[in-house]
Each structure stands twice: as C-alpha cells, then as structure tokens.
Amino acid sequence: MxxxxxxxxxxxxxxxxxxxxxxxxxxxxxxxxxxxxxxxxxxxxxxxxxxxxxxxxxxxxxxxxxxxxxxxxxxxxxxxxxxxxxxxxxxxxxxxxxxxxxxxxxxxxxxxxxxxxxxxxxxxxxxxxxxxxxxxxxxxxxxxxxxxxxxxxxxxxxxxxxxxxxxxxxxxxxxxxxxxxxxxxxxxxxxxxxxxxxxxxxxxxxxxxxxxxxETEVTIRDSEKDKPEPSYRGTVEFRNVTFAYTGADAPVLKGINFVSKSGETTAIIGRTGCGKSSIVKLIPRLYDTLFGDVLVDGVNVKDYKLDDLRERIGYVPQKNVLFTGDIAENLNF
Ligand SMILES: Nc1ncnc2c1ncn2[C@@H]1O[C@H](COP(=O)(O)OP(=O)(O)OP(=O)(O)O)[C@@H](O)[C@H]1O
Ligand SMILES: [Mg+2]
The missing domain is CATH 1.20.1560.10 (ABC transporter type 1, transmembrane domain)
Known part of the structure; x- marks a missing residue:
C-alpha cells in the first residue's frame, strides 16, 4: 500500500x-x-x-x-x-x-x-x-x-x-x-x-x-589486395570507361579512353552537363566506374587503399567550399 x-x-x-x-x-x-x-x-x-x-x-x-x-x-x-x-x-x-x-x-x-x-x-x-x-x-x-x-x-x-x-x-x-x-x-x-x-x-x-x-552502405571500399604502392609518376589513364549515377536512366560517360601523362596538361571540353566533372570524380574514386578501368600511376584505382590514392591527388572542385579558418588553412586542407 x-x-x-x-x-x-x-x-x-x-x-x-x-x-x-x-x-x-x-x-x-x-x-x-x-x-x-x-x-x-x-x-x-x-x-x-x-x-x-x-x-x-x-x-x-x-x-x-x-x-x-x-x-x-x-x-x-x-x-x-x-x-x-x-x-x-x-x-x-x-x-x-x-x-x-x-x-x-x-x-x-x-x-x-x-x-x-x-x-x-x-x-x-x-x-x-x-x-x-x-x-x-x-x-x-x-x-x-x-x-x-x-x-x-x-x-x-x-x-x-x-x-x-x-x-x-x-x-x-x-x-x-x-x-x-x-x-x-x-x-x-x-x-x-x-x-x-x-x-x-x-x-x-x-x-x-x-x-x-x-545505415547507408558505403559502396566504395578499400582494396583487399596488399600490393606495394607504385612510385609517384603523375599519370592518369581511362580505359574504355562507362559510368552512370545510381538511379540514372542512361550512363553519363560511355567508352571514354585517354591518357594524361606526367608533365602534360589535359583539358576536357564539352557542353554543360556532358560529364566533365563526372570524369574528374572517377579519379579519386568518389564514384566507381560501371565498366572499364581508371588507372593512376599505372595502377587501377580500385587496387589502391583509398587514403593512398587520394594522397596522390590534388582536387579542386568546380563548386568551391570554404571551411572556417583562414586562406592558408583552406589551402592546406
Ligand atoms: N550526383 C549526381 N547524381 C546524379 N546525376 C548527376 C550527379 N552529378 C551529376 N549528375 C548528372 O550527370 C550529368 C553530367 O554532370 P557533370 O557535372 O559531370 O557535367 P559537367 O560536364 O561537369 O557540367 P558543367 O559544365 O555544368 O560543369 C548531368 O546530367 C548531371 O545532371
Ligand atoms: Mg562540371
């Protein structure tokens, strides 16, 4: 009681x-x-x-x-x-x-x-x-x-x-x-x-x-292979790359082939929305290709550890984002 x-x-x-x-x-x-x-x-x-x-x-x-x-x-x-x-x-x-x-x-x-x-x-x-x-x-x-x-x-x-x-x-x-x-x-x-x-x-x-x-699954994962990293050369190669965004009706990139050698400047020109930025996003493996391979310094990007791959690449996106801090900090970032 x-x-x-x-x-x-x-x-x-x-x-x-x-x-x-x-x-x-x-x-x-x-x-x-x-x-x-x-x-x-x-x-x-x-x-x-x-x-x-x-x-x-x-x-x-x-x-x-x-x-x-x-x-x-x-x-x-x-x-x-x-x-x-x-x-x-x-x-x-x-x-x-x-x-x-x-x-x-x-x-x-x-x-x-x-x-x-x-x-x-x-x-x-x-x-x-x-x-x-x-x-x-x-x-x-x-x-x-x-x-x-x-x-x-x-x-x-x-x-x-x-x-x-x-x-x-x-x-x-x-x-x-x-x-x-x-x-x-x-x-x-x-x-x-x-x-x-x-x-x-x-x-x-x-x-x-x-x-x-x-709960969204990370689809881009580190390579399982334990291969020694290639030496820095600064080359990028696209081999017959086809790529589509998830849920898109048609691929944005179809059968892309090119080599960008060290010391060269490669420019990609095209009308708006034709997939220029999409090409660039495939290099640091922000997305994976549907078919074909992207090679950095002669090695498939899928065979790198993500950290090692991205360590090799300086990426300036089209849409810039400034983080809090000064210019130097942003550049270092
Ligand atoms: N995250 C995304 N998800 C789905 N579709 C996308 C995504 N990003 C881009 N697209 C589509 O893919 C196509 C290519 O886009 P992309 O940004 O690569 O074009 P772009 O050539 O860089 O254009 P711009 O000259 O305007 O920069 C466009 O039709 C765009 O709408
Ligand atoms: Mg763009």
Missing amino acids: VIFVLIASLAQLLAPSLVSMMVDGVSGNEEGLIIMLAVAMIVLSVVGLIFSVAFSGQIAVVLAVAIPILVIAVTGILFGASRYSVKLRSKTDAINRLFLEALEGVRVIRAFNKQEHEIDRFEDTNEEAAEISRKSIVTSGLMTPVVNTLFGLTSVGAMMAGAANIGHGGMEVGSLVAATQYINIILIAIMLLASVVSMFPDAYACMKRIGEVL
Whole structure:
C-alpha cells in the first residue's frame, strides 16, 4: 500500500512537467524524466490492478474488459498518428530543400524570371505539409476524447456492477468506494502513459530518418589486395570507361579512353552537363566506374587503399567550399 501511495504521489509530481514537455517539446535531460514517468505509470497500473482484484473481486471484471479496449484504442490512434508523423518529416525535408535551393539560386531564379514558379512550388509543398499536419493533429486529437469516454464508461460499469452486488449483500459500500478509487488511479495511469507514448510517433519518425542516413552502405571500399604502392609518376589513364549515377536512366560517360601523362596538361571540353566533372570524380574514386578501368600511376584505382590514392591527388572542385579558418588553412586542407 505504501509503495502504491508513493508511486501515486510521484506521478502527481511528474504530471505537470509532462504537460509542459508536451507543449514546449522535449529537450535536454527531460528524456530521463519521461522514462521515469513511463515506468512509474506501468508500475502504478499493475499494482492498481492487483489491489482492485484483491479487494473487490467482481468489479475487476469490468477492468478486464475495459483495459484491453483502452489499449487497442490507444495503440490504433498512435499507429495512425505515427504514419502521418513519418510523412510529415519527409515533407519538412522537402520544404527545407526548396527553401535552401531558392536561397542559393536566388540570382539564377531572378535571371530567368522564375520567381512565380518558385513561389508556387514552395506554396504547394507547404500546402501538402499543412494538410498532413492537419490530419496528424486530428488523429492524435482523438486520444483524449476516446480515452475519456472509455474512462467514463468504465466508471459507470464499475458502479453498476458494485450496486448490483451491494443490492444482494455481496459487497459493502466501502469496498465499492475503494474499488472506484483503484479504477480511477489505474485509468489515470494509463492515460498518462498514453500521453508519454504519444510522443513516440515523432521520435520514431526522426529515428527512421536518421537511421536512413546512418545505415547507408558505403559502396566504395578499400582494396583487399596488399600490393606495394607504385612510385609517384603523375599519370592518369581511362580505359574504355562507362559510368552512370545510381538511379540514372542512361550512363553519363560511355567508352571514354585517354591518357594524361606526367608533365602534360589535359583539358576536357564539352557542353554543360556532358560529364566533365563526372570524369574528374572517377579519379579519386568518389564514384566507381560501371565498366572499364581508371588507372593512376599505372595502377587501377580500385587496387589502391583509398587514403593512398587520394594522397596522390590534388582536387579542386568546380563548386568551391570554404571551411572556417583562414586562406592558408583552406589551402592546406
Ligand atoms: N550526383 C549526381 N547524381 C546524379 N546525376 C548527376 C550527379 N552529378 C551529376 N549528375 C548528372 O550527370 C550529368 C553530367 O554532370 P557533370 O557535372 O559531370 O557535367 P559537367 O560536364 O561537369 O557540367 P558543367 O559544365 O555544368 O560543369 C548531368 O546530367 C548531371 O545532371
Ligand atoms: Mg562540371
């Protein structure tokens, strides 16, 4: 009994923080608090259940019916909400991407008079996000009314069962009062637990997005062969190289052959988008060829350790990136 009262007061203590977390979002060490609350609620409902069965036999039957219904309803709502949450995350991504593109490409957009088009695109994506957000809120909003209704019905059921029992002398009024108190405590615990769990869909959606990035497999790996590295000569050779980006309909490079010897300057000329930068990216093995070989100092780039290969190459990308620091540091980088 003492443990029960302790847990109940702990729950009362924690409930306001939970509400504030739901309003302001979770931050810092509040995760600990949420887990604590969730554990407390589980213990509270289990202990409550045991007590109500022990002290008020038949009334516990009402709980045996009510709790599974409550759990199914809550799970269903959470399941629906989490589907919208996942969709909403990817829409938020799209909004961020469009915003970034518009910001970075503002001059291009102006030069081609595409402001209206960009604004429409941004608006459409926002509309879609708002629509999903609306559905998500409606779904999660079902939680409180559904739980409250079930709560009310359970109390009524307990009262009716109790009253019938008291009527034919099988139970005392005091036991009924105690039983309804237990039921209240159990249901409050389940409701609080539901509000803790209702934070899961968002967390799940975020976890999934982060997981997608972390679980992306590295396709370009170090060579297994333990060959001595060739001496530095500074030659690059392409042998019948064909290359396509993943998911592209057609290869950007087809049957490319050339040799760039040490001391020579090789220039590659072509219209925009014809694959000049793609050729250069194959040399430090930022991508692997589809067919054919790229050789640096006479050795296939796939036979190098990546560090050794890239050590041999100075690469100035078309789109420059400046890291924080001074010019010297950037050049050294
Ligand atoms: N990471 C990528 N994923 C998919 N497709 C890409 C990627 N990078 C480039 N492409 C496509 O491959 C083609 C060749 O691109 P690349 O950047 O090699 O052209 P480029 O000749 O360097 O053009 P530019 O003269 O504009 O620099 C283009 O159609 C481009 O859209
Ligand atoms: Mg280029």
